[in-house]
Amino acid sequence: MTKQIILNAFEMTSAMHNSHGLWKHADTKRHRQYKDLEYWIELAKLLEKGKFDAVFFADVLGVYDTYKKSKEPSIRDGLQFPVNDGAFVIPAMASVTKHLSFALTVSTTYEPPFGNARRFSTLDHLTKGRIAWNVVTSYLPNAARNFGLKDMIKHDKRYDIADEYLAVSYKLWEASWEDGAVVEDRGKGVLIDSSKVHEINHSGEYFDVEGPHLSEPSLQRTPVIYQAGTSPRGRAFAAKHAECVFVGGPTPERVRHYTEDIRKQATSYGRNPDHIKIFTFLTVIVGKTKEEAEEKFAELNRLWSADAAKAQFGGASGYNLDEYTEEELNNPFEFKKTEHGHYKAAALTKDASKKLSVKEALDRLEGLDRENIIVGNPKEVADRIQYQFEVSGVDGFNLNHLVTPASLVDFIELVVPILQDRGLYKTGYKEGSLREKLFDHGSSVLPIDHPGSKYRKGIQTVNR
Numbered sequence: 001m002t003k004q005i006i007l008n009a010f011e012m013t014s015a016m017h018n019s020h021g022l023w024k025h026a027d028t029k030r031h032r033q034y035k036d037l038e039y040w041i042e043l044a045k046l047l048e049k050g051k052f053d054a055v056f057f058a059d060v061l062g063v064y065d066t067y068k069k070s071k072e073p074s075i076r077d078g079l080q081f082p083v084n085d086g087a088f089v090i091p092a093m094a095s096v097t098k099h100l101s102f103a104l105t106v107s108t109t110y111e112p113p114f115g116n117a118r119r120f121s122t123l124d125h126l127t128k129g130r131i132a133w134n135v136v137t138s139y140l141p142n143a144a145r146n147f148g149l150k151d152m153i154k155h156d157k158r159y160d161i162a163d164e165y166l167a168v169s170y171k172l173w174e175a176s177w178e179d180g181a182v183v184e185d186r187g188k189g190v191l192i193d194s195s196k197v198h199e200i201n202h203s204g205e206y207f208d209v210e211g212p213h214l215s216e217p218s219l220q221r222t223p224v225i226y227q228a229g230t231s232p233r234g235r236a237f238a239a240k241h242a243e244c245v246f247v248g249g250p251t252p253e254r255v256r257h258y259t260e261d262i263r264k265q266a267t268s269y270g271r272n273p274d275h276i277k278i279f280t281f282l283t284v285i286v287g288k289t290k291e292e293a294e295e296k297f298a299e300l301n302r303l304w305s306a307d308a309a310k311a312q313f314g315g316a317s318g319y320n321l322d323e324y325t326e327e328e329l330n331n332p333f334e335f336k337k338t339e340h341g342h343y344k345a346a347a348l349t350k351d352a353s354k355k356l357s358v359k360e361a362l363d364r365l366e367g368l369d370r371e372n373i374i375v376g377n378p379k380e381v382a383d384r385i386q387y388q389f390e391v392s393g394v395d396g397f398n399l400n401h402l403v404t405p406a407s408l409v410d411f412i413e414l415v416v417p418i419l420q421d422r423g424l425y426k427t428g429y430k431e432g433s434l435r436e437k438l439f440d441h442g443s444s445v446l447p448i449d450h451p452g453s454k455y456r457k458g459i460q461t462v463n464r
């Protein structure tokens with residue numbers, strides 16, 4: 001059977017996400033409606049109609065303020081600000097869908113693991129196993145200062161902390177409660193068999209947690225583990241822990257380099273590389289005709305905010321694009337490792353399809369980056385998606401939407417049927433939890449080659 005594209009809607013419970021300045025578009029209301037439950041409920045119904053696998057909720061815990069050393073460019077255009085807590089809209093979206101799943105971003109740098117484990121168990125219960133956790137280590141200096149730190153914790157150390165954070169989480173989800181602990185024995189007057197509920201007594205370098213886990217085991221126990229990070233340390237972390245990885249890369253060839261590296265490293269951890277699904281970005285502007293798509297592109301390009309794009313680039317990469325002098329504009333735009341994140345900086349330097357000068361790099365952010373957007377009629381768009389899917393070696397995409405919900409409606413009406421005709425996209429959902437839909441492990445819980453499963457106690461689940 002043809003390998004099929006797994007599709008997530010790339011979202012954020014914020015005024016704007018990656019559509020810089022496009023709140024000015026006549027058809028978008030999301031910057032006013034992102035705080036309304038009705039907006040998320042309608043979106044959920046639309047996405048399930050389009051057979052989307054999941055909604056991927058990005059998140060940040062601060063304002064982007066590297067560019068111009070100021071928060072003003074971000075605040076002015078609503079760049080991922082204001083941003084609400086994504087967890088709260090998920091149960092409402094789950095209540096009007098049966099199959100759509102939800103990947104929620106939570107940082108291991110700022111929120112302690114004990115409360116986070118309960119949050120995900122609760123969501124897994126309420127959605128009947130349709131939850132994933134996108135593990136990030138965060139990149140905004142303002143986030144560090146919001147959580148009482150003077151500076152960001154160093155990039156690689158954040159991943160060391162994340163490693164221990166995951167160990168604590170696995171203990172809570174996998175080791176604290178045995179299967180069958182809830183006995184509900186009316187005769188003996190026992191609701192929960194306390195011999196099957198365990199403290200975890202974790203004492204480590206960064207965390208001390210006694211337990212037991214406050215939630216009883218949910219369908220998946222450990223939520224499907226997503227990870228977003230493309231640096232060498234990020235990829236090593238993904239290879240060890242992630243069941244789904246969200247990688248950045250400006251070309252399908254470069255994305256392939258990352259997918260191959262992650263799968264190779266996963267093997268060295270004793271994991272089956274097929275137990276990792278890899279995703280990258282997808283941005284589409286589709287019209288019934290090429291001319292209509294080009295008109296849409298021109299209109300969006302006209303409304304684009306270069307300042308917001310540079311502000312996002314700044315926070316994600318650590319480069320302040322405002323600091324180059326006139327004389328420096330012709331210099332090559334070089335990669336430098338910062339304490340922020342890897343993929344944005346790499347996209348315009350070492351991963352770019354050609355070497356860029358500083359001026360050329362800045363120009364890429366002045367408008368919608370044509371190199372990273374598919375513009376065309378439905379067939380042209382489907383051809384290009386198919387090409388990117390086949391060349392990059394990914395299992396699916398996180399689909400951006402520039403105008404919400406119009407971009408998603410266009411995609412579902414115009415592109416999905418072609419991908420379905422080609423056998424590249426499902427026409428119906430598989431039954432079961434998110435993990436069962438994504439994999440063939442034979443159960444909802446972690447497979448035995450995953451490091452989290454090593455913590456298991458007294459759990460009677462079959463696994464392939």
Ligand SMILES: Cc1cc2nc3c(=O)[nH]c(=O)nc-3n(C[C@H](O)[C@H](O)[C@H](O)COP(=O)(O)O)c2cc1C
Nearest residue numbers: 058059136137138139228229230231234341342343
């Ligand atoms: C494709 C992609 C998406 C990401 N999304 C988020 C996000 O929503 N929120 C966030 O705080 N960090 C996000 N990150 C970055 C993570 O915080 C990451 O753990 C950290 O910046 C280091 O990333 P790196 O390994 O690529 O350097 C993302 C990274 C990538 C590659």
